[in-house]
Structure formats: C-alpha cells, structure tokens
Amino acid sequence: MDNREYTIKIIPHQGSDVRSVHLPMQWIKYALFSVAAVVILLAGAFSYSVYSSYSLRNEASQIEKLKEANSLQQEQLLELSKKATNLQDEVEQLGQIEKELRQLSGVPGDETGDANSNAGDGTHNGQGGPYKQLDLKDVSNALDNVEKRVAQRRASLTRLREILNEQHRQIQQQESVNASTPSIWPSTGDVSSPFGMRWGGSDFHPGIDIADDYGTPIVATADGIVTVAGWNSGGYGNMVDIDHGNGFMTRYGHAQQVVVSAGDHVKRGQVIAYMGSTGFSTGPHVHYEVRVNGQVVNPAGYIR
Known part of the structure; x- marks a missing residue:
C-alpha cells in the first residue's frame, strides 16, 4: 500500500x-x-x-x-x-x-x-353495413x-x-x-286479255293486256337493269325487257314510245315507256309478262 x-x-x-x-x-x-x-x-x-x-x-x-x-x-x-x-x-x-x-x-x-344489372332501378333502396x-x-x-x-x-x-x-x-x-320482285301494276287501265288460253283455246297468251289511252305511262314493276329497249319484229312492237335479278324478268310490249335504253338501271315505278299499239295489236294497251327462271308465269300473282 x-x-x-x-x-x-x-x-x-x-x-x-x-x-x-x-x-x-x-x-x-x-x-x-x-x-x-x-x-x-x-x-x-x-x-x-x-x-x-x-x-x-x-x-x-x-x-x-x-x-x-x-x-x-x-x-x-x-x-x-x-x-x-x-x-x-x-x-x-x-x-x-x-x-x-x-x-x-x-x-x-x-x-x-x-x-x-338491376341495381339502381329504383325498385328497392335498402343500404347499410359497418364502416371500414x-x-x-x-x-x-x-x-x-x-x-x-x-x-x-x-x-x-x-x-x-x-x-x-x-x-x-x-x-x-x-x-x-x-x-327486285315484280309487285305493282305496269300501268293504269283495264285488263283486256288475261294470262293463259284464249279465243276458244286456240291461242296461249303468255301475259296480260292492260288497255288505256295512247300515251299512258308504263312503269317498271321492280328494280332492275334494262336488257332490251326498242323495236321487236316478233309482234311485240316497241318493247322493253328488264332483268330484276334472282331469276325475275319482265316484258312490256306494244309501246308507242320507249324512254329507256339497254343497260339503264331502273327503279320500281319509274316510267320506261308510253302506251301505244305497235306490233301485233288491235288498240292501245301494254302487253305485260313476268318470267321466273325463263318460264312465263301468271302476272296476276305479282300484282298488288
């Protein structure tokens, strides 16, 4: 120490x-x-x-x-x-x-x-639940x-x-x-010759004839393309053919004047010619035909 x-x-x-x-x-x-x-x-x-x-x-x-x-x-x-x-x-x-x-x-x-999808439609509005x-x-x-x-x-x-x-x-x-389905009258007037056999069964008529005054408008009965417009030497006189597609074709004969040309697109109700008595005809009228797949049918079934 x-x-x-x-x-x-x-x-x-x-x-x-x-x-x-x-x-x-x-x-x-x-x-x-x-x-x-x-x-x-x-x-x-x-x-x-x-x-x-x-x-x-x-x-x-x-x-x-x-x-x-x-x-x-x-x-x-x-x-x-x-x-x-x-x-x-x-x-x-x-x-x-x-x-x-x-x-x-x-x-x-x-x-x-x-x-x-039915939420909020106003039918029920109950709500609630604990706060979180x-x-x-x-x-x-x-x-x-x-x-x-x-x-x-x-x-x-x-x-x-x-x-x-x-x-x-x-x-x-x-x-x-x-x-493109024919469904209206091609002109005004009276049916002067129906579809089928006529003159005592000596002749088959492939359409109907509708007679009226000279110059009565003739209209297309459906939309389509004009394939023929002019003179026909087979008796139809001044004639218009229209191809409507889907196998439908219509023909309008004996016109006094044709106002469309081949290749024209036409609408239902459009004037295509005026009534006359050209070709084999005894008076002013329109000869109207309806063909389905090349076969003539009674136009009465395609007129309302």
Missing part, C-alpha cells in the same frame, strides 16, 4: 493559528476517482438526455410525416374508390342501353349479363370487379353488334329481293 501523506496547511489572514490537514494518498486517489466517476456519469446522463430529446423529436417528425402520408393515401384511395363507383355506374348504364337495344331489335338477353376504412386491397378488389364487368359487357355488346349486323344484312338482302 501507498503510505504517503500530503499535508494541507490553512493560514488565516489575521494571524490565527495555522491549521494542518493530513490527507493520506489513498484518500486522495479515492476522491479523484469519485470525482471522475461523477463527471463521467453526469456526462453520460447529459448525452443520453440530449440523444433522447433528439430521438423523440425525430420520432415525432416521422410520425407526423407518416400521418400526412396516410392521410394522402386515404385521399388517393377514396378518389380511386369514387372512380371505381363511377365506372360501375357507367357499366350499369351500358347494360341498360344494351337491354333497350335488345328489346328494340328482338334479340334475346345475354346469359353473361351482370349480376348487378379504405385500404389498397378494398380498392383493388373493386377495380378488379369493374374490370371483369367491363370485359363481360364488352363481350356481350360485341355479340349483340354481330347479331344486329347480321340482321341488318338480312334485312338489306330481303329489301333487295323485295325491290
């Missing part, structure tokens, strides 16, 4: 007795160690206090930033949710439009229609549902368009057939 001692003398200013304090070296070491320990503890406590204060301020700042980010995310999710709802409403409106189109066109409903804060999964599920419904509606509308196009094509085809 270190047995050294240190003496500290205290000398007053007024001449009082001098006092001496004897300090063993070991005490001094203990004192110095204690002071150093206290200084270290105080420094550590101060450092920890400063660090804790900084950490708390930093954590508070981070928490505030997280709150702001969460609030912004909720706003964004809410906006996406509103857009998803609007898209659902638009899909339902498309479904209603499709339903009306199907009713107008007579096309039956599509089995792939939306399960919510939006999260990404909710919005994602809503958008996935809208995407599926849009795909179903697109497929349904595509099929409807194909059906309507086919119906339109068939209607146009039928209109074309109707327009």
